[in-house]
Amino acid sequence: MYLFMxxxxxxxxxYTIALKKEPVYAxxxxxxxxxxxxxxxxxxxSNSSVIKLKHLVxxxxxxxxxxxxxxxKSEVTELIPTITNYITNSGGKRIRPILTxxxxxxxxxxxxxxxxxxxxxxxIHTATLLHDDVIDESSxxxxxxxxxxxxxxxxxxxxxxYLFSQAFRLMVETSSIQALKIxxxxxxxxxxxxxxxxxxxxxxxxxxxxxxxxxRSKTAQLFSAACEVGAVIADGEPEYTEALAQYGMxxxxxxxxxxxxxxxxxxxxxxxxxxxxxxxxxxxxxxFIIALSNADEGDRKFLETVIxxxxxxSMFLECVKILKAYDAFDKALNIAxxxxxxxxxxxxICPDSETKLLFKNLIIELLNRSH
Numbered sequence: 001m002y003l004f005m006x007x008x009x010x011x012x013x014x015y016t017i018a019l020k021k022e023p024v025y026a027x028x029x030x031x032x033x034x035x036x037x038x039x040x041x042x043x044x045x046s047n048s049s050v051i052k053l054k055h056l057v058x059x060x061x062x063x064x065x066x067x068x069x070x071x072x073k074s075e076v077t078e079l080i081p082t083i084t085n086y087i088t089n090s091g092g093k094r095i096r097p098i099l100t101x102x103x104x105x106x107x108x109x110x111x112x113x114x115x116x117x118x119x120x121x122x123x124i125h126t127a128t129l130l131h132d133d134v135i136d137e138s139s140x141x142x143x144x145x146x147x148x149x150x151x152x153x154x155x156x157x158x159x160x161x162y163l164f165s166q167a168f169r170l171m172v173e174t175s176s177i178q179a180l181k182i183x184x185x186x187x188x189x190x191x192x193x194x195x196x197x198x199x200x201x202x203x204x205x206x207x208x209x210x211x212x213x214x215x216r217s218k219t220a221q222l223f224s225a226a227c228e229v230g231a232v233i234a235d236g237e238p239e240y241t242e243a244l245a246q247y248g249m250x251x252x253x254x255x256x257x258x259x260x261x262x263x264x265x266x267x268x269x270x271x272x273x274x275x276x277x278x279x280x281x282x283x284x285x286x287x288f289i290i291a292l293s294n295a296d297e298g299d300r301k302f303l304e305t306v307i308x309x310x311x312x313x314s315m316f317l318e319c320v321k322i323l324k325a326y327d328a329f330d331k332a333l334n335i336a337x338x339x340x341x342x343x344x345x346x347x348x349i350c351p352d353s354e355t356k357l358l359f360k361n362l363i364i365e366l367l368n369r370s371h
Contacts, residue, residue, distance in 0.1 A: 091142035103230025123167035130160035186225035193217025202282035220252025250343030
């Protein structure tokens with residue numbers, strides 16, 4: 001009882017202090033923890049933190065776009081710039097390079113090396129998308145046809161490889177061994193995650209811990225590296241650099257969990273890719289794991305059957321119904337909220353700034369994303 005009352009007091013004290021310093025942020029945090037239901041409404045207006053961060057680094061982001069054009073050129077074939085320009089201009093928000101640029105701006109960087117690293121981050125991300133779409137046999141992404149759908153699997157794989165090589169070329173040009181180490185490590189971990197997922201398709205024995213390790217590798221690692229290299233290249237203090245790396249990791253974890261919920265709960269037009277795509281590919285994600293661990297014998301048998309079935313289309317709606325019955329989506333979003341809170345906590349050590357406040361708002365708004 002005393003511990004319960006202490007926690008209430010501590011929470012009240014935290015929000016009181018926050019209200020005095022950052023009232024808008026405090027109200028958002030209170031809503032995140034105590035009020036906000038598991039909604040997935042679009043949060044994509046001109047006041048969103050992504051848009052504000054983009055405006056903050058707009059000049060550098062334009063340089064990133066120009067470097068993408070320059071480094072996608074080839075004297076050998078037009079296929080490389082054609083595919084690269086197609087996928088980089090097909091609706092992505094550039095959130096990862098924006099994180100790199102914004103983290104560098106937190107420490108008043110005086111050089112342009114952060115722009116090279118931001119481009120490297122975007123090339124790594126784009127290469128993984130090209131490879132993912134081949135592995136997953138995807139036909140749409142961000143509401144348009146995938147590169148493999150238009151130019152074939154071989155071209156997509158080879159252009160992805162080319163972009164990986166250009167990403168490393170850009171890292172070398174910064175002359176930062178630390179940045180090279182961070183991004184090369186992230187690239188290796190991403191690849192390991194992809195291979196692990198491929199070898200565990202339709203594996204009903206995947207645990208939450210397995211799942212967290214997977215999304216940490218496949219998704220969160222690049223978010224973390226994007227933040228960390230921005231701070232490193234701007235000579236940010238080690239404690240701030242580590243804090244931003246942890247923020248990025250938690251941002252990526254929450255991002256992927258929400259994405260996995262949306263795979264079951266949104267429509268194709270909102271999501272930008274086929275709803276239920278991961279389910280149809282036999283990927284066992286957090287909502288499915290939660291439902292499977294709580295299901296009665298009959299529902300559990302159905303879930304075990306459907307995830308290994310060759311004909312999942314006809315069973316998708318019934319699967320969604322069962323997942324809803326066990327509150328799998330709300331429970332998954334509650335876990336995402338825990339990562340959001342950890343991300344907010346990691347940021348606290350960093351000096352107050354406009355970027356820091358936007359980062360706080362960004363990770364909170366993440367829970368309302370619809371695509």
